[in-house]
Amino acid sequence: MLLCVTIPDYALAVALLDAGVSDAPTLLADKRERGRAIALDGRAYDCGARVGQTIAQASAAAHGARVLVHDAARVRALWDYLLDGLDAVSPLVDGEEPGVAFLEMAGVPGAPADYLSRAHRALAPFGLPVRAAFAANKFAARAAALIADGTVCREGGERALVAPLPLRVLGVDPRALERLRLLGIRTLGELAALPYGPFVRRFGGAGATWHERASGVDRTPFLPRAHAVAIEATLFGEGTAEVEAQVVFALRVLIDRVCADMECLGKRAGALGIELELENGEVRVREIGLAQPTAQARAMLGVLRANLEGVTFESPVVGLRVRALRLEEAGESLPLFRSTDDLDPQTIAVTLARLEAALGEPARQARGVRAYALEEQFAYDAFSMPASFETPAAPAPQDDTPLYSALVVPQLQLLEVREIAVRVAAGAPAFVGSPPRAVLECTGPWRIEENWFSVPLVRDEYDVLLEGGALYRIYRQGQKWYLRGSYD
């Protein structure tokens, strides 16, 4: 027997929870720029706004409507908290989709009414509109919650319960829905009354599912979610650490414990959370990423030490907590990574941590981005260890001309953009800089136009060879000239 807990229009409910109550009609858009309405409250719907309209259309229909933007990460994170809360009601929770959860209540003491009240109590602190219902299978339980909060469907009464519901609760695609309407079928009861065989022959496999559900039967399996595993070790109330060696010793003890726990559970950590409590009451929390998930104490300690290099504390450390984060299944052991090039991922992790500690900002890797402006043609990400060092086969030459076999490529370097003096003759730069140097060769202009929809960027770029042998990329924006880069 299943308990269904739903939050109608969950994403909108979360957005309203964050934004606060307002009398104005509210619509939820998928994004701020060029977004579309993905959910509406009752007032906006009554004003004529509909899901799928652009923000402009929906705002025009519901004049003065408040537009909230969907935050998928926030919605997902809150849903995880809600599921954690439901763990108090049943050990088996199926969080099918954000806003809909099923709880297996078989073997849980109490009556259905008790289950419903427990679910409400568990979720009350979140302040969201919750509906709970009880039935034998997922579809019936969800339908019961749709009918009214607190509905309890006795075993065998599923068909009668769902009979008056409209066809749209089946999630039928609009074309099939229209076909069913043309056949005069509007409710689940009418659909269930049709003979199973001919209906399935006409509507296929999906039709079989619709017919079964309309008859109160749902074969969707119950998939309990995996429980979050917390692996951590703490050291409090065992004196104070005043020098680095003492802190490192304590960390080593804690990491050994964490690694032993991970080994028992067959896990490895992708990051470490460290919490240091100081005597003056200050608590410092840091999350330290590892290049590759590991369960090796030595590697973890190396990364932690590198991250704590140069960190000073104003008072002695009285408490320590080390937590294994981003846990994943252990899988293959780490030494296998060394097979290709004898490169230890932990060495890279320690190197990255040392660099960050020394320079104050993390090392990174670049990736290309499709853009016209030079400065937008690349972006930086956090450095991640390549999975393998296999070298792909060299691409086949596309042409026999010497140009295509060239291996050395001119390198442009971006200089700090600064305004320069340029004298123009016949529409092209003739002298550049101060004192002016003659332009021996000039190519361009190439017009760059971007961001026409927000802050327009329009500029003409030139490559110039100056007397003396300097090669520069310059550009004109408006009436001013700027230095962009040099060929190195």
Add this chain to the structure above:
Amino acid sequence: MSALTSVSVLHTDRFAAFAALKSELASRAEAGRIELAGKLVSSGIEALDGVLGGGLVRGTIVALEGGSGRMAIAARLLAQATAHGLAAVIDAGDLFPPALARAGVRLERLLIVPARSAIGIARAVDILLRSRAFSVVLMPAVALRTQVWARLAGLAQKAGALVLALGLCASAELAAFSATRLRCVLDRVLVSGAGGVFARLVGYDVRAHVLKHRYGRPGGNALVRAIERSDSTSVRERAVIPEGLIRCSFA
């Protein structure tokens, strides 16, 4: 010396004697060449390898000086390094990764370390070399004390890594601790298309002069052509002469 004496006796013609002397000395130099198998790293540029006696010496500091062309040569080395492993670049804010990618550098294997101050750059290179995970480390040739260059040279040797120091002109300390010094001078630029908006700078020729080489003689130079892929079949060359005299030819 007896062989040299016999040469002068046998050949009365001065030019013939000079030619014989040259070949004699060349053969002696060849016989006395230091075996560097496994120590040299090909620069990936045939002409440059030729004047460097096979390539750059692994585990040393290489100073790349001059103007245009330094980074093009360095990019070729980075491309070779990232084909099989990891390389690192100290970015003082002027790096343009798309150009490196066009030169064959695999960006996912290139660690970019942002550092601007001289001491920050030195610390970053120190950390990178100690990790022994990076076969090529590219850094700006900043002004560092002798002790720092000495330490970096020692670390490079232990790690077997190639440290490329790019700058306009090597300081006295860098000149002393670098095993190889190359000075790049722009020789000519290559332009495709007729002119103006239809023209495009597709590359340049750079003359790389060997100022210092630990296992070879300085003084040689190699012409390195850096060129972009281009659909245009005609490329115009414009020679660059510091005096301002311009030669123009069409290819």
